[in-house]
Amino acid sequence: VQLVQSGAEVKKPGESLKISCKASGYKFITYYIAWVRQMPGKGLEWMGIIYPGDSDLKYSPSFQGRVSVSVDKSNTTAYLQWGSLKASDTAMYYCARWGGYNYGPFDFWGQGTLVTVSS
Amino acid sequence: DIQMTQSPSALSASIGDRVTITCRASQSFGSWLAWYQQKPGKVPKLLIYKASTLESGVPSRFSGSGSGTEVTLTISSLQPDDAATYYCQQYKSYPWTFGQGTKVEI
Numbered sequence: 001v002q003l004v005q006s007g008a009e010v011k012k013p014g015e016s017l018k019i020s021c022k023a024s025g026y027k028f029i030t031y032y033i034a035w036v037r038q039m040p041g042k043g044l045e046w047m048g049i050i051y052p053g054d055s056d057l058k059y060s061p062s063f064q065g066r067v068s069v070s071v072d073k074s075n076t077t078a079y080l081q082w083g084s085l086k087a088s089d090t091a092m093y094y095c096a097r098w099g100g101y102n103y104g105p106f107d108f109w110g111q112g113t114l115v116t117v118s119s
Numbered sequence: 120d121i122q123m124t125q126s127p128s129a130l131s132a133s134i135g136d137r138v139t140i141t142c143r144a145s146q147s148f149g150s151w152l153a154w155y156q157q158k159p160g161k162v163p164k165l166l167i168y169k170a171s172t173l174e175s176g177v178p179s180r181f182s183g184s185g186s187g188t189e190v191t192l193t194i195s196s197l198q199p200d201d202a203a204t205y206y207c208q209q210y211k212s213y214p215w216t217f218g219q220g221t222k223v224e225i
Binding site for chain 2: 036058060061111112
């Protein structure tokens, strides 16, 4: 099992961004993919989760409207997207999978994508 | 939202000590509670899920107990490799939420 995330990004405020999480080694459509934010020196924050099988999607209210989560089943890839970045979006972003209530949440994680937003 | 509060926020202990971290919730999460370990600059690692089920490959010195609104993570005999920040997470209801973390120093 691997979740391989796209590389670090440096962006300016107001720019858009889409980062990716490529899954392999398991049946992609049967595991949820979640996104977790970690701001510098801070804790973990759950952003949202998507089920690739039917694209069912849940967001944290803290991130609803600020980010979009999507999947491309044909490429076994999940995405996290911003329409207009802010400096406060500077953080490490992780993707992680969940197999449902018979399994532990987030048993495999991506390596993280560092997003830096600075003018 | 279910708010998760860990205590203590940090602790210092010696090799071989028994260490206990507590996680309390603003409402019941049943047994849908996980613990993660994160070392500096590393990806979080799942230790325990369903409040007390040890993830495969995790040393048996780690254990979890409790349910409802309070759980504990216990390290029975602290080892040098256990220096890390530990997070609890409820996954009973959306939005899933993490505790603020407990930093364990040796």
